[in-house]
Amino acid sequence: MDRRTYLAASLTTAAASAGCLTSVLGDSGGEGDPVLDPPADQQYDSGDIPYPAYGEQFPDVSVPDPLAGETVSTGDIDKTLVVTGFFATCPVECVRLIGQLAGVQQGTVEKGIDDDVTFLAITFDPARDDAETLREYGKQMNVDMDAGNWRFLRPESEARASAVVDEKLGITFDRIGAGESQRLPGYDFRHLSLTFLRNPDGVVERAYRTDSPDHERVLSxxxxVVDATT
Structure with a gap:
């Protein structure tokens, strides 16, 4: 078992519960060319963290945008990226997460940098999160779809969601039955809350491991990053 797999397993065992896994785990500098200083709360080297972290290259992933009818590839986006994973029927954690990121999006519009930033919210529940569901979810979460810098992405299948969100991005999730979660009918997810800030060169600047990222801090x-790269 390599060190990234070992750390991922140990963190999951320690923090697993129905809903999101949260931690004060920090990011760490490493390879690449970030423009921000290393985060002050880092606890591990980036290579020891089981997801792309500070100074590492962000994975190139391609996922359909069902609202636009096209596929989005992160490697083709030469702007600052904010990327997260979620599912629309999540009753608590994703509501906080997407709500905070919607606040960040609003801030980019107010500061006039919305053309320099793209938000990607990738569902790992493609069976339920179809185009109409995502459209209505965006309205409920006060996402400004008219701003043109927010995309909801939906993998083609559950297997593809696992390959992209879990394996490539390190946003771990496990599908659990209603009896296990006691929160949702049908099924629920035990999952990690994680949001990435990637610069236009494809380098991870921040990995916010929380379901309640401070939108003012993220916006700052x-x-x-935008000021340093435009």
Whole structure:
């Protein structure tokens, strides 16, 4: 078992519960060319963290955008990226997460940097999160779809969601039955809350491991990356 797999397993065992897994785990500098200083709360080297972290290259993933009818590839986006994973029927954690990121999006519009930033929210529940569901979810979460810088992405299948969200991005999730979660009818997910800030060169600047990222802090980081790269 390699060190990334071992750390992922140990963190999951320690923090697993129905809903999101949260931690004060920090990011760490490493290879690449970030423009921000290393995060002050880092606890591990980036190579020891089981997801792309500070200074590492963000994976190139391609996922359909069902609202636009096209496939989005992160490697083709030469802007600052904010990327996260979620599912629309999540009753608590994703509501906080997407709500905070919607606040960041609003801030980019107010500061006039919305053309320099793209938000990608990737569902790992493609069976339920179809185009209409995602459209209505965006309205409920006050996402400004008219701004043109927010995309909801939906993998083609559950297997593809696992390959992209879990394996490539390290946003771990496990499908669990209603009897196990006691929260949702049908099925629920035990999952990690994780949001990436990637600069236009494809390098991870921040990996916010929380379901409640401070939207003012994230906006400040986003603005700093935009200022340094435009």
């Amino acid at each position: 980081d986003v603005e700093a």
